[in-house]
Amino acid sequence: MTNLELARFARHYGARVKVCRPYRAQTKGKVERPIRYLRESFLYGRTFVSDADLNAQVLTWLDTVANVRVHGTTGWVPAERFATVEQPTLQPLPTSPYRTGLVALPARRDAPLAASPVPSVVVERRSLQDYAALGVGGAS
Structure with a gap:
């Protein structure tokens, strides 16, 4: 997307x-x-076996951790701030979507699926001090 196209969007x-x-x-x-x-x-420290698993875990995390804690800078619970301050200022979307001129081709339904399963990924939890001790980045 060019700068002019971004401005139009x-x-x-x-x-x-x-x-x-x-x-x-x-x-x-x-x-x-x-x-x-x-x-x-x-x-960090989680394992995901599929995109659906990641999505389910992040939705649970949002509902039980991220959106219910008191935010350190604003002093608000994020879900309460959204409902009270931000949501009332939202405008409805335009009735027609933005037209880019790009064409999306439908996916082939008859194509064979990949034979390999989706691998699990484990993300190790590390503090920023661990990286600072290695001379990578800075602890902040």
């Missing part, structure tokens, strides 16, 4: 594009920090 959905300078974590913390939280609070 954002305008269609009533969104604004905010450009941040590269390598400036101070300007992107609200976007980047939740990824670290997801990785450290949810992913």
